[in-house]
Structure formats: structure tokens, C-alpha cells
Amino acid sequence: MLFRQGRKETLVRRSDLYGILGALALAVSMTTATMFVIDYLFDATVAWLTAGLLALLALWTWFGQPALDRSGALEHGGAGEERRRAARRTLSPPTAARCRRGRTDGRSPPAPPRTPRPTR
Incomplete structure (x- = not known):
């Protein structure tokens, strides 16, 4: 409904917030269940240490x-740029072309329109 009303920005921001809150709720529930x-099964000290490590791991990998x-903090500098160049050398030509154009999401550009076949 919001998308058709031209409020795409509101929809994207709200869904991003809900996604972050959902990931936080999932991290808390996984940590407390563990x-x-x-x-x-064991001691309270082991439980707290394991929960702390799991919480840190979830926060790092998800956020x-x-x-x-x-x-882009990890990409600036020599090592990140060299890895990208090496990856481009090993990619197929169409994928490498998308990377050069900044299209790294795996999608190809839209196909040209087909010409209709003549009827017999």
C-alpha cells in the first residue's frame, strides 16, 4: 500500500528497522536458550561464558x-583492492563486466526486447 502511494522510502526504512529489531530479538532468544x-547441564559460570561468546558472535556476524x-573500511587499501582484481580475473567475462560496472549483486542487465517472429 505504501509503495503505491509513492512512500517507498518510508517502507524501506520501516522494514529495515523491523529487520534489525527481529535480528536482535533472535540473538537474545538464542543466547538465553543456550x-x-x-x-x-553444567555450571552457571560455563553458561554465562557460553552465552556471552554466543552473543558476541551473533552481534559481530549480524551487525x-x-x-x-x-x-567500506575493509575495502580501502591494498589488500582489498588486490582481492577484487584477482576475483575479476577468475570470473567469467559477463560477471567481470558487471563487476566493472559496479553491478556485483549477481543480476544481469535486462535482456533486449525480442523481435516478434513472422507468422507463417
Whole structure:
């Protein structure tokens, strides 16, 4: 409904917020469930350590690493650029062309329109 009203920006921002809140809720539930099971099986200290490590891992993989990727902090410099060049050398020609044009999402450009076949 919002998309058809021309409020695409609002829709994208709201869905992004809901996605982040959902990932946080999932991280909290995974961490607490793991902590309860480990606490029941072992000691409370082991449970807290395991829950802390799991929480750090979830926060890093779901939020920290994507934030660094988005900011480009890991790509600036020699090593990141060299990896991209090496990857381009090993890619198929159409994929390498998309990378050169900045199209790294895996989608190809739209196909040209087909000409109608003559009827017999």
C-alpha cells in the first residue's frame, strides 16, 4: 500500500528497522536458550561464558561485519583492492563486466526486447 502511494522510502526504512529489531530479538532468544540449557547441564559460570561468546558472535556476524562492509573500511587499501582484481580475473567475462560496472549483486542487465517472429 505504501509503495503505491509513492512512500517507498518510508517502507524501506520501516522494514529495515523491523529487520534489525527481529535480528536482535533472535540473538537474545538464542543466547538465553543456550544459557538455560548449559546452566542445566553444567555450571552457571560455563553458561554465562557460553552465552556471552554466543552473543558476541551473533552481534559481530549480524551487525558488526555488515556495518564494516557497508562503510567500506575493509575495502580501502591494498589488500582489498588486490582481492577484487584477482576475483575479476577468475570470473567469467559477463560477471567481470558487471563487476566493472559496479553491478556485483549477481543480476544481469535486462535482456533486449525480442523481435516478434513472422507468422507463417
